[in-house]
Amino acid sequence: MTTTTRERARVCPTPTAVWLVVEGLWTWYRRNWRSSAVSSVVEPVLFLLALGLGFGSQIQPSAATGGLPYVQYLAPALVVASALQTAAFESTYPVLAAFKWNRTFLGIASTPITSRQLAMGQLLWIFLRLSVSSAAFLVVAALLGAVTSVGVIGSLFAALLTAMALAAPLVAYSASLDTEGQQFSAIFRFIVVPMTVFAGTFFPVDQLPAWVRPIVWLTPLWHGTELSRASAFGTGELLPVLGHLVYLTALVVIGARLAVRTFTRRLEV
Amino acid sequence: MRPAIVPDVVAETAVRDGGLVRARGLTKQFGDFEAVRGIDLDVEPGEAFGFLGPNGAGKSSTMRMVSCVSPRTGGDLTVLGMDPRTQGPDIRARLGVVPQQDNLDNELTVRQNLHIYGRYFGLSKAHVRAKAVELLDFAQLTDRADAEVEPLSGGMKRRLTIARSLxxxxxxxxxxxxxxxxxxxxxxxxxxxxxxxxxQGVTLIITTHYMDEAEQLCDRLVVMDGGKIVAEGSPGELIARYCSREVLELRFVTDKPDAAAAEGLADRIEVLPDRLLLYTSDGEASLAAAHQRGLAPASSLVRRGTLEDVFLRLTGRTLVD
Amino acid sequence: MSTTTQAPETTRTGLLLRVLPVGMYAGRSRALVERSFLVNRRTWLQVVSGFFEPLFFLFGLGFGFGKLIGDVVGPGGETISYVAYVAPALLAASAMNGAVYDATFNLFFKLKYAKLYDAVLATPLGPLDIAIGEITWALIRGALYGTGFLTVMLGMGLLTSPWAVFALPAAILIAFAFGALGMACTTFMRSWHDFDLVQLALVPMFLFSTTFYPITVYPGAVQFAVKCFPLYHAIEVMRALCTGYVDASIVGHLAYFVVMALVGVVVASRRLGKLLLA
Incomplete structure (x- = not known):
């Protein structure tokens, strides 16, 4: 029994190499999809049911909800907020685990894949995974009657951009950690949760005290929520939309560059 | 019967500068700490080359530089005739690495670990699939092929890591x-x-703490200490140079070992708290001479000189960390 | 406060000692509490941050939802602000969350990876010491969070009745019951994957147990299902105590948690004994 195919190992061009990293992460995911399906699709749907329909039944459509039933007001923002939450999780523990606990990334560093390709692959993977779960959520939301127009496709885009605006810097940060991940609970509690509560997902930001609002404007979630509602309700104006896009894109680009840097520092010492 | 794990690439490898690995004045620094302090190395195709040394001697740092995951601080290094600084991925495509700590994906199966790893080398799925079957057999893991890695024993994981590196x-x-x-x-x-x-012609570079392992496996080895190479040669050469053919151990229970009484009985005498070590070419003769001088050890032992003696002589008996 | 928590615990152990085999309890669970204290002194940020999460919700709901929804009907049929309606529910929910996470994720990690208890059991301590020690620590932490949250409620003028002094002991009982049950469940878990089930139990309970809106929103069948959730009873207790509309039904709600706690402790220590002493 000799190997019939005789192939030589080779150095792949960057796009192929990045895709191979995604393939590796996908192989893992295929065996463990259940938990992420629960947290990234089932949970947001439960939120939509409880807050959109249950709590929403207590709310009269008003100017604050854009004149819409609460569930329709909530859905385009909820897709952004839950993509962001999933992104926060996917960018923290799994990344630290791959460096520190399982050390699988250290194994990849011994292959022709470079640190840079590995970082890009990790980010692309998070993007693809979020695309699927966000789209699934929107389909369910549509079935529940929470979707008003095809503009919601723009919401999907906004959700992904926003999520990556958080994921990229967070992946960079996770790759630089050498702890057991205690910082992550602080990040969830002091950044992710307050963002979800205050950045306009559940109620308009102008209901907050004036001094809080500038902090809200710094969060990617607020920009994403604005974009998403603008698209879903067709209320977008050119300049604000451009502003949101630029801000979020800048975060993605800066985050990705930082991620490449921290991956390289971690692996090539 | 046995599949040729390694193709006939060794012969075609263009190793112009003589040696698969060649280092001159190689250094590695972490902040203020100098882990590797200017070493020269030449590893020839087909040989098994060993690094011995206590913890912190710089073995792993050297290994990591040779495996092109750790950039060197100074000096020259070529691996397979290429420079790791500029051609890291090209070199890594032709290396196999078994790290000190396993970095298998514990949540995947044995077979999946091989598949994924092979894909990183740009190999086709069909090739990787066939190759995995061959390697599972090689590592005696065929019946665990579709089991998760996590519950496997340390030995199985180690074998899988080696299979993966091939x-x-x-x-x-x-x-x-x-x-x-x-x-x-x-x-x-x-x-x-x-x-x-x-x-099959694969060149091996091994670090180890076990002297018997080094003697068993290595054609040639270097002893590192404090970031430098302190000795180099085949196991036999090193024993001849730094030890003696035989070692006589005289063990004392009540009285303290008296080195002065044994003076002149061997080429070199080492005094330990409970015994004397006499490095000599003929242990039995030295023992007889000791008895004649009136030395009365509680027990005595004549044994062959080993790499362990060489190692302890070169790197000292005190704990390093 | 300390008397109310300790008194039931000693009687409970007396009862448990008769139910459980010998060698399981050495009466030294305090050692485990001390250990937790030492560990948490180093990770104080994590401990402190747990206090803020319910506060964020409280402010968010107060400023945001409150304005959308206006005033609502309280437990006694009176009109109260939305914040006053939702705050006791958040207190109950955070007691649940804190206790369950501590008793599931943290316990599982120590059990499976840190092998902490193998070392503990090599000493005179038994599985019941471990169970009680870990739960006690979770309760001390929970009590701190509860005190903080109640202080904020007091500052916002949301505590309108003297009954509110019982809110903290009640929160501790609730946390104890959730913690004990969570611990019992953890002993059945094989891998991290099983923890989605914990999420799948907690999230719907948090969302649907009348935390944010009255039970009358649901049709009859759903109402019945919601009334089976432990969190529903916890919220009923908290709302009654914080607003002062306390009636006999509170005894039933509290009994629910006493039973839950007993079942949890018995199952948890039996299972822990099996897992660790096997």
Missing amino acids: INDPELLLLDEPTTGLDPQARHLLWDRLFRLRQ
């Missing part, structure tokens, strides 16, 4: 303490597998 038919295999923590059965199985690889 997925790309490497010309040079780097093993960092391959048998640390394994039971004797697992060690011997691993040694057997490494012998086979050598017979």
Whole structure:
């Protein structure tokens, strides 16, 4: 029994190499999809049911909800907020685990894949995974009657951009950690949760005290929520939309560059 | 019968500068700490080359530089005739690396670990699939192929890591303490597998703490201490140079070992709290001479000089960390 | 406060000692509490941050939802602000969350990876010491969070009745019951994957147990299902105590948690004994 195919190992061009990293992460995911399906699709749907329909039944459509039933007001923002939450999780523990606990990334560093390709692959993977779960959520939301127009496709885009605006810097940060991940609970509690509560997902930001609002404007979630509602309700104006896009894109680009840097520092010492 | 794990690449490897690995004045610094302080190395195709040294001697740092994951601080280094600084991925495509700590994906199956790793080397799915079957057999893991890695024993994981490092038919295999923590059965199985690889022409570079392992496996080795190479040669040469053919151990229970009384009985005498070590070419003769002088040890032992004696002489008996 | 928590615990152990085999309890669970204290002193940020999460919700709901929804009907049929309606529910929910996470994720990690208890059991301590020690620590932490949250409620003028002094002991009982049950469940878990089930139990309970809106929103069948959730009873207790509309039904709600706690402790220590002493 000799190997019939005789192939030589080779150095792949960057796009192929990045895709191979995604393939590796996908192989893992295929065996463990259940938990992420629960947290990234089932949970947001439960939120939509409880807050959109249950709590929403207590709310009269008003100017604050854009004149819409609460569930329709909530859905385009909820897709952004839950993509962001999933992104926060996917960018923290799994990344630290791959460096520190399982050390699988250290194994990849011994292959022709470079640190840079590995970082890009990790980010692309998070993007693809979020695309699927966000789209699934929107389909369910549509079935529940929470979707008003095809503009919601723009919401999907906004959700992904926003999520990556958080994921990229967070992946960079996770790759630089050498702890057991205690910082992550602080990040969830002091950044992710307050963002979800205050950045306009559940109620308009102008209901907050004036001094809080500038902090809200710094969060990617607020920009994403604005974009998403603008698209879903067709209320977008050119300049604000451009502003949101630029801000979020800048975060993605800066985050990705930082991620490449921290991956390289971690692996090539 | 046995599949050729390694193709005939060693012959075609253009190694112009003489040696698969060549280092001159190689250094590695971490902040203020100098882990490797200017070493010269030449590893020839087909040989098994060993690094010995206490913890912190710079073995692993050197290994990591040779495996092109750690950039060197200074000096020259070529691996397979290429410079790791500029051609890291090209070199890594032709290396196999077995790290000190396993970095398998514990949540995947044995087979999946091989598949994924092979894909990183740009190998096709069909090739990787066939190759995995071959390697599972090589590592005696065929019946665990579709089991998750997590619950496997340390020996099985180690074998899988070695199998994984062969997925790309490497010309040079780097093993960092391959048998640390394994039971004797697992060690011997691993040694057997490494012998086979050598017979097939794979070049091996091994670091180890076990002197018997180094004697078993290595054609040539270097002893490192404090970031420098302190001795180099074949196991036999090193024993001849730094030890003696035989060692006479005289053990004392009540009285303190008296070095002065043994003066002149051997080439070199070492005094330990409970015994004297006499390095000599003829242990029995030295023992008879000792008895004649009236030395009365509680027990005595004549044994062959080993690499362990060399190691302790070169790197000292005090704990390093 | 300390008397109310300790008194039931000693009687409970007396009862448990008769139910459980010998060798399981050495009466030294305090050692485990001390250990937790030492560990948490180093990770104080994590401990402190747990206090803020319910506060964020409280402010968010107060400023945001409150304005959308206006005033609502309280437990006694009176009109109260939305914040006053939702705050006791958040207190109950955070007691649940804190206790369950501590008793599941943290316990599982120590059990499976840190092998902490193997070392503990090599000493005179038994599985019941471990169970009680870990739960006690979770309760001390929970009590701190509860005190903080109640202080904020007091500052916002949301505590309108003297009954509110019982809110903290009640929160501790609730946390104890959730913690004990969570611990019992953890002993059945094989891998991290099983923890989605914990999420799958907690999230719907948090969302649907009348935390944010009255039970009358649901049709009859759903109402019945919601009334089976432990969190529903916890919220009923908290709302009654914080607003002062306390009636006999509170005894039933509290009994629910006493039973839950007993079942949890018995199952948890039996299972822990099996897992660790096997």
